Amino acid sequence: MTSWSPEDLRGHLQTAVEIEWTTIPPYLCALWSITEGRNELAATCIRDVVLEEMLHVTLACNLLNAVGGSPRFTPRDGQPSPVPSYPTFLPHSDDAFRVGLRPFSAKALKTFRKIEHPAGGGAPPEGDRYATIAQFYEAVAEALADLAPDIFTGDRSLQVDSSYYYGGGGEAFAIHDLTTANEALDVIIFQGEGIDLSIWDPDRDVFGEQEELAHYFRFDELYRERRYVEGDTPATGPTGGPILIDYDSVLPMRPSPKADDHPAGSGLRALTDECNETYSTLLVQLEEAFTGRPARLIESVQTMTRLRYESIALMNVPLDDGSGKNAGPAFQWRAPSGG
Amino acid sequence: MGQSAHRPVGRLSEVADYDIVIVGAGPVGAILARVLGSAAVGSEPLRILVLEAGPAVGRTWSDYQANVDHYLGSSIKVPNAPWVSSAYAPSPDVLDVRPLTPDSIPDDNGYFVQYGPLPFESDYVRAQGGTMLHWLATSLRMVPNDFEIRSRYGHGLDWPVSYDELQPYYERAEWELGVSANVEDQEYLGITFRDGYHFPMSRIPLSYLDEHVAGTVDGLTVTLDGEATELLVSSTPQARNSTPNPGYRPIGAHGAEHMGLRCEGNSSCIPICPVQAKYSPLKTWGLVSRHVEVRTQCVVSKVIYAGSAPDAPVAALEYYSYTDGLPPPATPERVTADIYVLAGNAIENPKLLLASEPTPNDNIGRHLMDHPYVLSWALMPENIGAYRGPSSTSGIEVLRDGAFRKDRAAFRMEVVNWGWDFITNSPFSDLESAVDKGLYGAELRAEIADRVPRQFRFGFLYEQLPDPGNRVFLNNGYVDALGIPRPCIAYDVDDYVRKGMVASQGLSESLFAALGATEYTRYSDSKPGYVTYDGWPFNFVGAGHLAGTHCMGTKRSNSAVDSFQRSWEHENLYLIGCGSMPTVSTSNPSLTMAALAFRSAEAILDDLGVR
Numbered sequence: 001m002t003s004w005s006p007e008d009l010r011g012h013l014q015t016a017v018e019i020e021w022t023t024i025p026p027y028l029c030a031l032w033s034i035t036e037g038r039n040e041l042a043a044t045c046i047r048d049v050v051l052e053e054m055l056h057v058t059l060a061c062n063l064l065n066a067v068g069g070s071p072r073f074t075p076r077d078g079q080p081s082p083v084p085s086y087p088t089f090l091p092h093s094d095d096a097f098r099v100g101l102r103p104f105s106a107k108a109l110k111t112f113r114k115i116e117h118p119a120g121g122g123a124p125p126e127g128d129r130y131a132t133i134a135q136f137y138e139a140v141a142e143a144l145a146d147l148a149p150d151i152f153t154g155d156r157s158l159q160v161d162s163s164y165y166y167g168g169g170g171e172a173f174a175i176h177d178l179t180t181a182n183e184a185l186d187v188i189i190f191q192g193e194g195i196d197l198s199i200w201d202p203d204r205d206v207f208g209e210q211e212e213l214a215h216y217f218r219f220d221e222l223y224r225e226r227r228y229v230e231g232d233t234p235a236t237g238p239t240g241g242p243i244l245i246d247y248d249s250v251l252p253m254r255p256s257p258k259a260d261d262h263p264a265g266s267g268l269r270a271l272t273d274e275c276n277e278t279y280s281t282l283l284v285q286l287e288e289a290f291t292g293r294p295a296r297l298i299e300s301v302q303t304m305t306r307l308r309y310e311s312i313a314l315m316n317v318p319l320d321d322g323s324g325k326n327a328g329p330a331f332q333w334r335a336p337s338g339g
Numbered sequence: 340m341g342q343s344a345h346r347p348v349g350r351l352s353e354v355a356d357y358d359i360v361i362v363g364a365g366p367v368g369a370i371l372a373r374v375l376g377s378a379a380v381g382s383e384p385l386r387i388l389v390l391e392a393g394p395a396v397g398r399t400w401s402d403y404q405a406n407v408d409h410y411l412g413s414s415i416k417v418p419n420a421p422w423v424s425s426a427y428a429p430s431p432d433v434l435d436v437r438p439l440t441p442d443s444i445p446d447d448n449g450y451f452v453q454y455g456p457l458p459f460e461s462d463y464v465r466a467q468g469g470t471m472l473h474w475l476a477t478s479l480r481m482v483p484n485d486f487e488i489r490s491r492y493g494h495g496l497d498w499p500v501s502y503d504e505l506q507p508y509y510e511r512a513e514w515e516l517g518v519s520a521n522v523e524d525q526e527y528l529g530i531t532f533r534d535g536y537h538f539p540m541s542r543i544p545l546s547y548l549d550e551h552v553a554g555t556v557d558g559l560t561v562t563l564d565g566e567a568t569e570l571l572v573s574s575t576p577q578a579r580n581s582t583p584n585p586g587y588r589p590i591g592a593h594g595a596e597h598m599g600l601r602c603e604g605n606s607s608c609i610p611i612c613p614v615q616a617k618y619s620p621l622k623t624w625g626l627v628s629r630h631v632e633v634r635t636q637c638v639v640s641k642v643i644y645a646g647s648a649p650d651a652p653v654a655a656l657e658y659y660s661y662t663d664g665l666p667p668p669a670t671p672e673r674v675t676a677d678i679y680v681l682a683g684n685a686i687e688n689p690k691l692l693l694a695s696e697p698t699p700n701d702n703i704g705r706h707l708m709d710h711p712y713v714l715s716w717a718l719m720p721e722n723i724g725a726y727r728g729p730s731s732t733s734g735i736e737v738l739r740d741g742a743f744r745k746d747r748a749a750f751r752m753e754v755v756n757w758g759w760d761f762i763t764n765s766p767f768s769d770l771e772s773a774v775d776k777g778l779y780g781a782e783l784r785a786e787i788a789d790r791v792p793r794q795f796r797f798g799f800l801y802e803q804l805p806d807p808g809n810r811v812f813l814n815n816g817y818v819d820a821l822g823i824p825r826p827c828i829a830y831d832v833d834d835y836v837r838k839g840m841v842a843s844q845g846l847s848e849s850l851f852a853a854l855g856a857t858e859y860t861r862y863s864d865s866k867p868g869y870v871t872y873d874g875w876p877f878n879f880v881g882a883g884h885l886a887g888t889h890c891m892g893t894k895r896s897n898s899a900v901d902s903f904q905r906s907w908e909h910e911n912l913y914l915i916g917c918g919s920m921p922t923v924s925t926s927n928p929s930l931t932m933a934a935l936a937f938r939s940a941e942a943i944l945d946d947l948g949v950r
Contacts, residue, residue, distance in 0.1 A: 040401070044595075051597050163582050166589065166600040301603075 004127070004143040006151055010069035012127050012140055016060040017071050018082050018091040019133060020188070023115055024053050025086065025331040026099050026108070029253065032312050033103035033328075038249035042104060045218045049112075051167055052191050052215070058165045058172045059184040061290040065158040066175040067144075067151045073287040074280075074333070081333040083283060086256040090115070092136075094129045101331065103253040103315075109223040116216040118234070137189050141182065148178040157292070164294040191215060251315040253328035261327075268317060268327050275310040276334045282307060284336055355675045357386045358947060360656060362639045362691070363682035364391035365469020366929065367915050367936045369623035370515065371680060374940035376628035378949050384630040385949070388674060390658055392428035392638040392687075393466035397621045400594035406472075407613045418473040418883065419462055421611040426820050427661040428465045428638050433880070436460050438867045445814075445827065452817045452827040458867045459830040461709050461881030463684055467635055468620045470684065470883060473610040475730050476578040476617045477927040478518045479751075480509050482528040484740045485924035488804075492744040494835075495804050496921040499893045499902035502530075505934055510536065512933035513576075516618045517590060519543050520576030527573065528740045539587035542574045543602060546756050547724040548795070549574075549733040555854050556735070563842050564743040572733050572754060576930075578618035579608070579729065593621045606757065608729045617729075636661050640671055640823050642679070642695040642912075649697055650908045653679045659821050667821050678911050678943055682936075685885035685918035686826050689811045692889075692914075694824055700908055702899040704812055706805035706890055708923040710882035711832050711868070713840055715847040716759050716796035717856035725758035725794045726766075732756060738846075739925040748801040748839030751925045752846075758794030759859075766791045795856060797847050801839045802924045803832070805887050832879065837872035844875060884928050886917040903942035904935060911946075915939050 004012070031046040061071040075081045084091070087100035099115065102108040117132050125138035144151070156176060165172035170191075175181050191214060213221070213228055220238065221228050227240030254261075259276055262269035282303040289296035311329035319325050359375060361368050368389055378385050397403040410421035417433050424430040435449025436458045446453040453459060463470040483502035488495040510533070513520075519540040522532050545553070553572035560569050579602045580589040592598040592615035599615035608617055615621070624633075637660045645654040656679060657671040681688045689704035735752040743749070759765040766787065773786045803809075809831060813824040851858045863869065868879040892898025895907040904919045906912040915936055917928045944950035 048597060162588075167591075167597055171588070301601075305603075 003146060006067065006147060008127075009140070009143045009147060009151065010064060010067060012092075012136075012143070013060060013064040013067065013069055014072060014082070015092050016137070016140065016188075017057060017064060017073075018084075019093075019136065020053055020056040020060050021073070021082075022084050022088060022090060022099065024050060024057070025329075026101055026111065026115075027053065028308075028311070029101045029328065030104040030108045030112075032308060033251045033253055033315055035249040035251070038246055039104065041243055042222050042245060045222060046104075049116075049215050049218065052170075054167070055165070055170055055172060056188045056191070057286075058160055058290075059175070059188060062159050062172065062175045063140075063181055063184055065290065066154040066181065067147075068153045071287065071290040073283040073290075076287075083331075083333055086331060090133070092128050092130070094131050096131065100256040101253070101328065102255045103328075104250045105247055106223065109219050112219040113216060113223060116214075116219060118214075118216055134189050137185050141185050144178060144181050144185075148181075152177055152181075155292075158290070160290060160294045160297065164289070164297040251312075251328075252325050253315050254319060254323065254325035257314075257328045257330050259330055259332060268314075268319075271310070271314055271317070272327070272330055273334070275307070275314060275329050276332045277336055278303060278307045278310055279329070279331055280334045281336050283333065355677050357388045357674065357676040359385060359387045359678045359680065359943065360674055360676040361387065361389045361680045361682055362656065363469065363684070363687070363916075364389050364467040364620075364624070364633055364635065365682065365684070366471045366620040366623075366933060367682035368469070368680075369620040369627065370933055370936040371682065371915070371940050371943075372627045372631045372633075373515075373623050374937065375943060376631040378944055378947075380947070380949050384628060385947070387631045388676070389631060389633045390637040390639055390656070390674070391467050391633065391635045392425075392683075393430070393464070393635065394423070394425055394663075395467045395633075395635045396422060396472070397468060397593055397619070400592060400598070403593065403615065403621070407611055410607070410611050416607075416610060417462075418610045419464060422464045422466055422472060424465060425636065425661070425663050427659070427663065427667060428636070429819060430465045431462045433460060433462050436867045438865065438869070445817075447817055447825075450819070450825060452814065452825055454827055454829040455831075457831050457870070459707070459709070459828045459881065460868055460879075461883040461885055463686070463883065463885070465687075467624065467633070471929060472619050472621075474617075474619075474883075474929060475608050475927070476516075477731070478513065478516060478520070478576045478578045478930040479736075479926035480525070480530055480576075481924055481926045481931055482530055482740050484529065485922065485926070488744070488922050488924070496890065496892060496897060498921055499891055499898075500938075505931070505938070506531075506533065508934035508937045509930065511937045512930050514539050514587070515623065515937075516578040516930065516933060517580060517587070517622075518576050518578050518930070519581035520574065524574045525576060527571075527736055537584050538576070540581040540583050540589065543577050543579060543581050543729065543732055545574055546728045546732050548727070548756055549754055551719075551723050552754050552795075552854065553733070556850060559850075559853060561846060561849065563738070563846065564741075564746065566741050566743060568737055568741070570735055571737055573736050575732055575734050575753075577729065577732070578930075579612070580616045590622050590625075591615065593625045602729065604728050606726060606728060606730075634660070636663070638821055638823065639691060640694065640821065642691060643673070644695070644697065644909065647697055650910075651697075652911045653909050659823075661821070678913070678946060680913040680915055680943070682915045684916055685888045686811050686828075688914050688916060688918050689888045690813065690824070690826050693811070693813045700895070700899045700906075702890055702897075704888050705807045705810045706887035706921075707809040707811055707828065707830065707885065708803040708805060708887040708920075710800040710884045710923065710925070710927075711803060711836055711840075711879040712882040713799045713801070713843065713877050713879050714755075714762055714796050715799075715844065715851075715858070715860040716762055716794070717851045717854075717858040717860070718790070719793045719795050720855045720857075722789075722792040723795060725756065725792050726760075728756050730755060730757050731798065743842075744802075746835075746838065747842060748803070748836045749925050750799045750801045750839050750843050752843070753798035753800070755796045755798050757796075758791060759796060762796065765794060795854075797850070799840070799843045799847075800882055800884075800925060800927070801836045801843075802922070803836055805890065805922060806831070806833060811888055832870055834872065837870055837877070840870075840877045840879075841872055841875050844877070882927070884917065884923060886920040886923040886928055889914040889918040890921040891919040892921060904939045905942065913939060913943065 087098040126135040127139035130136040159174035162171040226238040228238040229240035285300040406421040413420040439455040486498040641657040643655040644651040731753040889899040
């Protein structure tokens with residue numbers, strides 16, 4: 001075990017924010033590419049997972065604020081943009097796989113499974129070059145235990161709780177000591193990868209909600225087109241009824257689009273630039289929300305809705321390069337032009 | 340509580356099928372099922388059956404979405420558009436209403452049989468969840484003087500409960516429905532709150548339009564009937580999800596709990612909230628004990644009494660269980676219980692009693708009230724962001740009480756976010772008239788963008804007094820597909836209301852002038868709800884606030900039920916809902932109805948000796 005300084009811990013918690021954030025645009029692309037009314041189970045599953053990832057971002061920001069850090073979503077203080085350009089490796093991972101922006105497809109589901117893969121018994125905690133996200137958080141948990149209680153110096157007014165955050169697989173809560181910090185880590189790890197011997201996530205215990213499969217297994221059942229039922233384990237795989245998946249009822253977005261794909265002055269370039277600007281506005285609002293102005297989260301919901309409309313509009317435009325593919329949102333940072 | 344002159348009914352016998360049968364799975368049925376379903380005799384839960392005439396429309400998220408699809412696919416977005424009614428349990432629809440003439444009476448177009456002289460224009464929904472599936476979610480308390488109208492203003496009937504007695508039940512109702520409001524906005528005209536009380540959620544933010552109107556109207560003094568009043572635009576308490584206060588967790592969509600945790604401003608509250616951020620009784624149904632049995636598509640046709648004495652207890656209910664698409668059932672079924680609750684609405688409850696022998700209390704069916712709803716509309720000088728947010732998020736409440744109520748109706752004023760929508764079929768009619776002017780392309784878009792966001796209207800809801808001539812009755816010549824008599828309705832709007840309309844019209848004109856708006860209000864004698872007073876014309880529609888037909892009072896001679904909504908004649912029969920309201924005053928009645936239901940649930944538990 002390496003021993004971290006408070007500065008190391010804050011650096012890793014910023015990485016946590018970035019890891020959680022990095023998963024969201026790929027999930028959104030898959031979700032928004034699904035034709036309304038088709039693949040309903042898949043759409044519901046992906047939507048639920050995105051909502052929970054947003055909760056994880058919020059809890060990671062609360063953790064970072066609790067230990068005196070300051071979450072970043074935009075380039076500032078001489079640092080580069082903390083959000084990735086797709087395709088990307090997960091931040092500070094072992095670079096085993098890349099995550100791209102893709103429409104709903106078997107390939108996308110395979111990537112999603114990899115993102116949410118459980119640590120597996122005996123995998124050591126790893127703060128850097130981790131193989132699974134669980135290993136990363138185990139390392140964070142050890143450092144927190146090591147540095148507690150002195151590390152919890154953060155300004156409590158920076159914490160974002162359920163007054164401002166809502167909608168994702170449970171409630172955001174304030175973090176101010178080791179107990180609340182560990183509760184947050186438990187939510188992040190267990191919702192994603194499941195508890196060692198169980199494929200179900202802990203919502204029911206923590207939040208009193210309905211029993212729900214952990215993310216990995218939700219994607220696994222879609223990928224295998226078969227439901228998990230009670231009694232199934234990671235070893236048995238899903239043994240329930242079939243799931244109907246229709247990969248044809250999907251907008252065929254070209255993977256990981258960029259604004260530069262389209263010539264300057266073209267209509268698609270303008271639409272992509274506009275969508276990137278909306279995305280960047282959202283990042284600015286989130287940064288403000290997690291650095292002392294939590295009411296910004298309420299305004300950011302409108303930006304999220306606009307991002308969705310603009311992204312779906314792009315996904316409906318066929319490219320004229322003969323590929324049979326459509327345009328799509330690029331999720332690129334662009335310094336918003338003001339306002 | 341000492342409320343009961345009746346002996347406790349107790350578990351009368353093991354031979355009854357159920358302890359309690361509730362007729363109607365709307366808002367009242369849901370609250371009763373929630374409270375009574377969690378009670379037990381010893382370790383055994385109460386045996387409760389709920390019979391609902393209509394279908395289940397929202398047992399899962401995708402069931403509910405089918406209603407959204409219906410709404411999206413309907414060409415006229417009336418309140419009942421999303422909710423498919425059954426041929427065997429038809430719902431009245433606002434599209435059924437036609438102008439009445441002496442020659443056209445009775446008009447049996449649709450489910451109601453209209454005897455006039457004016458048409459009864461409100462609708463309702465017969466389905467699990469009831470008419471609160473398409474309500475706006477306005478959750479105002481009544482003002483204390485509303486409970487004492489006879490003593491103070493010399494007409495109507497005093498309530499047998501006071502504001503103070505109802506206060507704790509208002510709190511329960513506000514927490515059950517999930518009302519968003521701030522206490523300091525709601526303390527007017529004598530309305531008080533318990534020290535330290537807070538609503539479950541903070542108020543829904545005022546719309547840009549609200550703030551714009553308040554900027555001009557707040558502090559203006561108007562003099563109506565010699566009384567000077569300083570106007571104030573108040574945030575309206577609404578049962579839709581907002582930022583929660585301590586101790587409350589917003590309830591999301593039924594079957595998709597991540598959805599609907601905050602109002603998203605979809606602006607289709609009436610007829611349907613697509614994310615279920617607005618309260619509907621489906622949310623309460625989601626919390627009802629599994630021991631409560633709900634049978635939908637069961638139309639109760641008769642109350643069977645134990646003998647022919649006018650005060651015989653109820654012995655059984657007769658009902659038809661139907662399946663849509665199949666022939667009607669040939670014979671009714673029967674169910675027995677110790678306590679019977681009619682929780683239909685102010686038309687279905689009396690309809691059922693009037694169809695049963697012996698003839699009920701003479702007050703049953705009489706005093707039908709609604710809020711006649713009049714609109715005035717204008718074009719603002721600038722963009723006020725019309726059509727954003729719920730239909731109405733603020734109102735002018737300070738004119739809801741005053742000495743003038745001796746002479747004319749009080750009213751509340753809605754500040755409306757939805758432009759002219761159903762008045763002129765806007766924005767579609769704006770598009771048509773712009774195209775007719777020869778506009779197209781960018782000019783057409785500019786015209787629409789200029790005009791539509793400037794549309795503004797006030798909505799006025801007037802108190803209607805109880806009039807024995809406004810009533811629900813039956814005529815065996817008019818029956819539904821099951822052979823059950825349809826509601827016949829005699830309805831009029833008296834001078835008390837019309838004088839209120841005149842007062843509001845003058846106020847509306849002066850406020851439009853103060854706002855710099857150009858008034859476009861025009862009332863037409865070809866509309867069904869056309870009335871005049873002193874040469875002033877008005878068009879009214881129904882607000883859907885049916886009340887009064889089994890009014891509560893202090894004695895058998897002036898009312899149909901006691902303050903607990905228990906029938907004066909039949910000791911094991913409750914009639915629960917807006918029908919029990921002796922007067923309707925000016926507040927949208929759902930919150931008061933819910934508060935009264937909580938109070939009655941306690942009385943029922945007392946009857947059964949289980950509290």
